[in-house]
Amino acid sequence: MRIPILTFMISAMALAQTPLPVADAGRLESMHGKTVMLFTPHPDDDTFCCAGTLYKLAQNGNRIHIVIYTNDDKGSYDPDMTSERLARIRMHEEEEACRVIGIAKDSILLLQYHDGMLEYANPRDLVEQVTGLIRKVRPDVVLSVDPGTDYVRWHKTDHRMAANNTMDAIRAAEWRLYFPNQGLHDGLEPWRVPEEYYYYAGKDANYFVNIDDVVEIKLKAASAHVSQFSPAIEKYRADWDPAALEKLKAELRQIGKRDGHYVEAFRRATGFNEE
Amino acid sequence: MRIPILTFMISAMALAQTPLPVADAGRLESMHGKTVMLFTPHPDDDTFCCAGTLYKLAQNGNRIHIVIYTNDDKGSYDPDMTSERLARIRMHEEEEACRVIGIAKDSILLLQYHDGMLEYANPRDLVEQVTGLIRKVRPDVVLSVDPGTDYVRWHKTDHRMAANNTMDAIRAAEWRLYFPNQGLHDGLEPWRVPEEYYYYAGKDANYFVNIDDVVEIKLKAASAHVSQFSPAIEKYRADWDPAALEKLKAELRQIGKRDGHYVEAFRRATGFNEE
């Protein structure tokens, strides 16, 4: 889904109302040697909202797992595009964006729901599936899309479903009596996720990662999603016209530049969605 | 559904916090020769929220299509009423209200879900159905019920489902790869809705149409919904007792009269629910 990108960029890079506190050892971007699990509705939301933070996490030697709910196989105006081909393109773009920020291809798991159709998946099965993934990866930190009030309007379909489902799976993962088959037959143990950072949090954001030093890397990662932007969204081409690329980057730099800092905004929560 | 009418009237006619800007050529109510598509959960929400605006749009020579999700066949206290009869009454009342504001009977399409049961329709099929309608009508403007945060509490069942579904269909209509059978077998082309006005937007309203000059026409249209008010809601009769009608109108005039102007309030958005 392309349309809301600029809109989201604004909130994703929104400047903190109050001066950012100095980064310290307890902060997300200073973490080392941990396991991080990120959930994204489509193969691009993660880049647009978290690429700077992910790059820092990767640089710090954390293990990062990307779980993508849908294959984003609908959003092209190209009259010759097919869904199968678009899904392939979108996956390759995600792999390239991940490469830029230092995440290997085999750390990406695609759940393969179709774009715009996550809402219609069996919700109980979807929670069970993601609960199993969390119990397997046992992350120290989860990044996911916020199931919050501000974005109800926007979160319908894939976004809302991904947001609610990840949160529900975090809750279920903690208690052995949810989906006991996972322990019985697959040997998975319960896992309590200690800390979550929700993106697309709108005015509920309470945690801001300063990405001034890595904003160009983020833009490089963002521009790997060629097919999400003009002109490739109208008529697919695999590469950028250099001028068009420069124009996009200039635009993105403009949006993010407020009060002197680029940030990525999150709502931080602990345990099962508590402050 | 009758109960919340007065409540809604208040918000629907709510006065703008800030003085209304003068109407100009770019404004909704000044539009000419366009195609307008309105979605309403029941055959009365459109009247109560948009009758003044619709009248102006009709006067200006725009083509108006009304799509009604449910047949409103439950909300009567009359012990002898049946659902089939109530549905017939409600449809006739809607036709009369539309006649008052200048919309012909054959511009009304009833999707025929039962009152209070839209929530339980197959959501994927419902999006597909409305996507097809949008692709067929190809509207310049859509009016629909707001899928927004303020009204989550209220939007459960028909209202929430209608709100979300219309928004999702607007999104799907734009991309050829959603529901490709519609192109393949019915010859429908994708359509991008350029502009939406969402009613029942509560505190998110950002667009106000001054209806001072047509408020009496709106009241006349509203009073076509005889069976939604006392005494016909308790014991059906097709016409008004003149005193009861005058009392209702006086009440409605009272509610809407704030700061000197009657307005109809909307949240305006462009593209797929962007500002």
Added chain:
Amino acid sequence: MRIPILTFMISAMALAQTPLPVADAGRLESMHGKTVMLFTPHPDDDTFCCAGTLYKLAQNGNRIHIVIYTNDDKGSYDPDMTSERLARIRMHEEEEACRVIGIAKDSILLLQYHDGMLEYANPRDLVEQVTGLIRKVRPDVVLSVDPGTDYVRWHKTDHRMAANNTMDAIRAAEWRLYFPNQGLHDGLEPWRVPEEYYYYAGKDANYFVNIDDVVEIKLKAASAHVSQFSPAIEKYRADWDPAALEKLKAELRQIGKRDGHYVEAFRRATGFNEE
């Protein structure tokens, strides 16, 4: 579900921003000889949010019916616990808590959905079932969990489903044409609930019951839910270690103590969720 208890205690006992008006004859806690119906997602939300109010209502000779949606059979870390045993423990704890506040065992109805699975029940059937209960009990007042905007994030699964479902059933109960089989075969008449008090209302709370005089009874009722707290949540034991119990109570007293008063907070509405 245990984790959010402290969080909820805060909001449930939150002090009114403005001084509390003096209780008078029209207030909830002054009601006599009425029928009260409370809906709770799990057998403990009612205690944590409403025990003080319920005690007063019971003392005043009101008839109280407790309807519990789920059997809360998942939330234990005890490696030897089974879901069946946990459900039995939770039901007994609820009965004990009710005994403390003066509600008899046979006033409790358990709908028997499994913890965390209410979301996946057939929503139409669930509304029909609760509509029938309301038509049978014919309550003067309903207490239920708020389907409001603030708690969308939190209300996913059981909480949101219970909140929306109760509200929908209140609406359906009023109109004879919803679920006409209930009249036809079971002799149930429509019933309009005149007044609701929604708990877990967050910042939408508009009604506060002062429980200064009964806070110790509430704490006693709360502590009947032994298995929801440490140490019984880690390794089940039926009774409290006295020191642990005293520590919990001290903690709860701390949370609730703001501006000099303990309160239970509600959003009050009349008719079908109107102010």
Added chain:
Amino acid sequence: MRIPILTFMISAMALAQTPLPVADAGRLESMHGKTVMLFTPHPDDDTFCCAGTLYKLAQNGNRIHIVIYTNDDKGSYDPDMTSERLARIRMHEEEEACRVIGIAKDSILLLQYHDGMLEYANPRDLVEQVTGLIRKVRPDVVLSVDPGTDYVRWHKTDHRMAANNTMDAIRAAEWRLYFPNQGLHDGLEPWRVPEEYYYYAGKDANYFVNIDDVVEIKLKAASAHVSQFSPAIEKYRADWDPAALEKLKAELRQIGKRDGHYVEAFRRATGFNEE
């Protein structure tokens, strides 16, 4: 559903290919003091297929429980009929038919699904509901509609669903680990149905009850279903024109009279559908 009555009468009264063995103490119709549970898709299938047998069972002092899946609220050509009224008529007719064969009104339980809509009920919930009924009644014998091969064509919708569902519930009722909430919260114990007699068994029938001596009582019970036959099916009237009634009875007598005996045909099975 009226149309297939004559067709079914034929098979229901079909003469045994081989001479009937003499009734003895072990036979269904000789049973005394037992609990019998009959499941029927509509309030008339039981009469048309089993009235003679039921009369004998009632005479012998057995306790009989009738469970009716649907309320048969569709099958009338009367242009003024409503579904609610038809359901009421059909229930009264069933009560009258039961009175004729000696079964009291309060032994009839109506599950209240709508005619033709049982297929669309949630199948898991339906099995759970009927499993609970079996565990409560603890029948020595179950009579139900045959889920057999011959009637696949006919058993679509209500008939097939009722047939399969009853059989599945018989199986589930036996094992404590199916629907353990029924034991936990309702105190119901597992129950193994020892013996079943399936009607509408077509060529799989293996058990024939001679009803020569009670055929007139059966016809009287059948004729209680006034609204299922001409002329009341075209234009409802509560009573029979005497000539029309005599004509029907003559017709039915004709059909059943083969090889000198009237019989009711069943497929007998033991345990969970074994021979």
Added chain:
Amino acid sequence: MRIPILTFMISAMALAQTPLPVADAGRLESMHGKTVMLFTPHPDDDTFCCAGTLYKLAQNGNRIHIVIYTNDDKGSYDPDMTSERLARIRMHEEEEACRVIGIAKDSILLLQYHDGMLEYANPRDLVEQVTGLIRKVRPDVVLSVDPGTDYVRWHKTDHRMAANNTMDAIRAAEWRLYFPNQGLHDGLEPWRVPEEYYYYAGKDANYFVNIDDVVEIKLKAASAHVSQFSPAIEKYRADWDPAALEKLKAELRQIGKRDGHYVEAFRRATGFNEE
């Protein structure tokens, strides 16, 4: 679905065990000026099972309506084929086959379910949709796929669903109280289908149409389905290699030639699936 064609040809053309009675005025193939409605799971089952009969019906001046459940968009081995393109090809082939047997393009209605996915459609909605079609067309005769015992094994998915659904819709169409919205809002009246001919009836076939005189026309119609056969099924081409076509026809002629006559076999029923 291609694989079973030869298998089906055998049964479809199977010679009657007993000599065919001479065609007379009451027979299907002698009908004049009537309305015939044929339901087919895919755009080819109708040709393979009924082309000869349809040709005769068209010649006799009957109005024929073809309703196709699925668009048959899966069955190709061509590695470059897409589902959208295959659906378009299959529809064109059906139109060509219909042209050969004298049925105009605008008499074909495609319901647009995807191949192999009819089983997963909402069954209640599907019955309602087809009930509406029957009430609109008001056919004197319906041809459809048999919901019979012999073909349970084969009828899974599209075939079984189409078979059961058409039969259920025939039943519902007759009674005004099924889907009353169709009368209320669309002005459709109930319709009782007097006579049905079920194809794919296997050993339950009881009605055989002699097609000796039109077998070459049937083969021509069958060969319009180019993409269902080698070589086009492996690598699509729009036309036949003349040798391959001749080989196919020879094969088909061989299969059908038993006891000296070509026939199309049906199970005839009256009313709602009665003999």
Added chain:
Amino acid sequence: MRIPILTFMISAMALAQTPLPVADAGRLESMHGKTVMLFTPHPDDDTFCCAGTLYKLAQNGNRIHIVIYTNDDKGSYDPDMTSERLARIRMHEEEEACRVIGIAKDSILLLQYHDGMLEYANPRDLVEQVTGLIRKVRPDVVLSVDPGTDYVRWHKTDHRMAANNTMDAIRAAEWRLYFPNQGLHDGLEPWRVPEEYYYYAGKDANYFVNIDDVVEIKLKAASAHVSQFSPAIEKYRADWDPAALEKLKAELRQIGKRDGHYVEAFRRATGFNEE
């Protein structure tokens, strides 16, 4: 599910009506070096129906994959049994039975549906899941439960669902356009299963494997399912009382011994369920 074992043993070991043809190179039991995939509703149906054949196939150096739909976690009368423990026991028994006939533990895949609940799984997802497995294993032969007419009565719930689902997946696996994500994201290619042997085929069986020489091995494998028989089904114990075991084996030997040969009976089909 225990009850029908003896019933099934009878049909599974049923003697061929006609003398068995001599085994030759083309026969199932003579196959070498092939890939065999067996689907079973519960972890015991495979043993009771196919153990002799499987043993021969294993001896001949074929690769055998066992796919088990449900975990069989309901069928125990032991009042202290839990579903989790029973599932573990049943899986261990299956592993032991497989060990006896020469199939390694890691060749067994458990899909983990609960006993009696396969019917309520999402049917589309279930077909997709099994289609993926077939495309991964690419079997030369599939053994599965027969979706045939004789066993409709019995195949309700797990058996019918497993039978139909496997057959549908065999069909879908062949065509690239079914579930194209499997090719796109998982690199799976379409696979056409050349040959199937369906067990529980009743009177449709057309293929009999003589197991005279391995019947004792089959009995040993069967007796690994300790918990399915008395006394362990009433009160679980892991081992056999020697006398009870001998009694069972004697009984089984009796059942199978007809016309001088033990056989396992199948319905053989090629391609997608063709003869």
